[in-house]
Amino acid sequence: MFLTLSDLGWSSQFAAQHAAYPSCTPFRITSVHRDRLIGLNPDGEVPLLTLDQSTGTYAVGDWVLTDDDKRVRHLLDRRSLLHRRAAGTGAATQLIAANVDVLIIVSSCNADFNLPRLERYLALAHQAGCYPVVVLTKADKSADPDSFTGQVQSLDPFLTVLAINALDPAEVEKVLSWCPKSQTGALVGSSGVGKTTLANTMTDQDLATSDIREDDARGRHTTTARALHRMRNGGWLIDTPGMRALRLLDAQDGIDDVFSDLVELSRDCRFSDCQHSSEPGCAVQKAISHGTLDPARLDRWRKLRREDQRNSETVAQSRARDKAFGKMVRGVMKEKKLRNR
Numbered sequence: 001m002f003l004t005l006s007d008l009g010w011s012s013q014f015a016a017q018h019a020a021y022p023s024c025t026p027f028r029i030t031s032v033h034r035d036r037l038i039g040l041n042p043d044g045e046v047p048l049l050t051l052d053q054s055t056g057t058y059a060v061g062d063w064v065l066t067d068d069d070k071r072v073r074h075l076l077d078r079r080s081l082l083h084r085r086a087a088g089t090g091a092a093t094q095l096i097a098a099n100v101d102v103l104i105i106v107s108s109c110n111a112d113f114n115l116p117r118l119e120r121y122l123a124l125a126h127q128a129g130c131y132p133v134v135v136l137t138k139a140d141k142s143a144d145p146d147s148f149t150g151q152v153q154s155l156d157p158f159l160t161v162l163a164i165n166a167l168d169p170a171e172v173e174k175v176l177s178w179c180p181k182s183q184t185g186a187l188v189g190s191s192g193v194g195k196t197t198l199a200n201t202m203t204d205q206d207l208a209t210s211d212i213r214e215d216d217a218r219g220r221h222t223t224t225a226r227a228l229h230r231m232r233n234g235g236w237l238i239d240t241p242g243m244r245a246l247r248l249l250d251a252q253d254g255i256d257d258v259f260s261d262l263v264e265l266s267r268d269c270r271f272s273d274c275q276h277s278s279e280p281g282c283a284v285q286k287a288i289s290h291g292t293l294d295p296a297r298l299d300r301w302r303k304l305r306r307e308d309q310r311n312s313e314t315v316a317q318s319r320a321r322d323k324a325f326g327k328m329v330r331g332v333m334k335e336k337k338l339r340n341r
């Protein structure tokens with residue numbers, strides 16, 4: 001199949017950056033490995049090397065410019081970026097995907113349905129710069145799917161919300177229409193909500209078995225998961241293990257976008273640092289007492305902001321917090337011992 005650069009998501013924004021380095025060749029990154037990248041362009045898919053042999057600053061979906069030896073010379077400015085805190089270790093961030101146009105937030109019309117979780121993903125989409133589309137799967141199993149879409153729509157009347165049966169290609173068309181030809185989508189959501197089912201229907205493939213076999217630097221066969229998949233309609237779908245474990249990071253602005261009604265309200269509070277609990281002149285509490293604001297929404301806003309602050313702490317900050325906590329615990333133990341004497 002012949003693909004042009006624009007089929008791959010190339011746009012005037014990238015072309016303008018390429019113009020400064022006309023002798024370089026553009027590639028879209030389809031997977032990132034420890035020592036090399038895999039790039040795709042109209043001539044096919046090839047391994048690319050970076051100048052310092054590290055790949056941590058690149059993400060699937062990135063556009064890069066290479067020299068004639070297939071070495072990456074330039075990383076083009078991203079339209080959007082999804083990242084997360086690296087698992088287990090301190091505060092290092094891990095890039096998950098770049099240049100994602102549409103973040104498909106998947107939940108289902110059953111026990112998984114959970115508004116706070118949807119708000120978290122919406123904040124993530126806003127922060128990353130992606131257009132959010134909420135897809136509620138298993139509509140065929142629910143007696144009243146409209147009640148679920150209604151709840152999501154109550155978060156934001158302009159939000160795109162689709163309730164579908166992810167196994168039915170005709171219904172999945174509705175999702176595809178929000179991620180048309182040459183646009184890039186990514187799926188997020190909890191385990192079991194139907195991401196794999198949806199991804200398979202969108203790509204007409206069995207993604208679980210679409211790994212690529214290639215020879216690594218030492219000539220061994222390795223099997224790696226392909227991360228950028230072409231969809232039925234000519235769009236692209238990014239599916240990586242990291243995508244499935246996204247947490248909020250530095251998402252203050254994204255959270256405030258999702259809770260813009262609360263941000264607006266708090267501008268009317270008497271104190272600029274109002275915590276909206278029992279301060280006099282609090283516009284948020286006033287809205288709650290007038291019944292125009294659901295107090296649960298205020299709780300969810302607070303909780304998300306706390307979660308984001310905690311995830312965005314630097315290593316030094318989290319050590320200081322642990323140290324302070326240890327000190328507090330030791331103090332309590334000491335006091336207890338003294339009392340028990």
Ligand SMILES: Nc1nc2c(ncn2[C@@H]2O[C@H](COP(=O)(O)OP(=O)(O)OP(=O)(O)O)[C@@H](O)[C@H]2O)c(=O)[nH]1
Pocket residue numbers: 137138139140141164165166167189190191192193194195196197198244
């Ligand atoms: N009836 C019905 N079943 C669905 C639908 N979507 C998913 N399923 C079923 O739900 C189960 C879980 O779906 P998966 O696609 O594996 O879920 P997942 O989100 O990929 O889960 P992880 O792989 O754990 O992340 C499978 O048995 C699917 O066949 C739907 O819209 N309708």
Ligand SMILES: [Zn+2]
Pocket residue numbers: 266269270274275276277279281282283284285
């Ligand atoms: Zn207030």
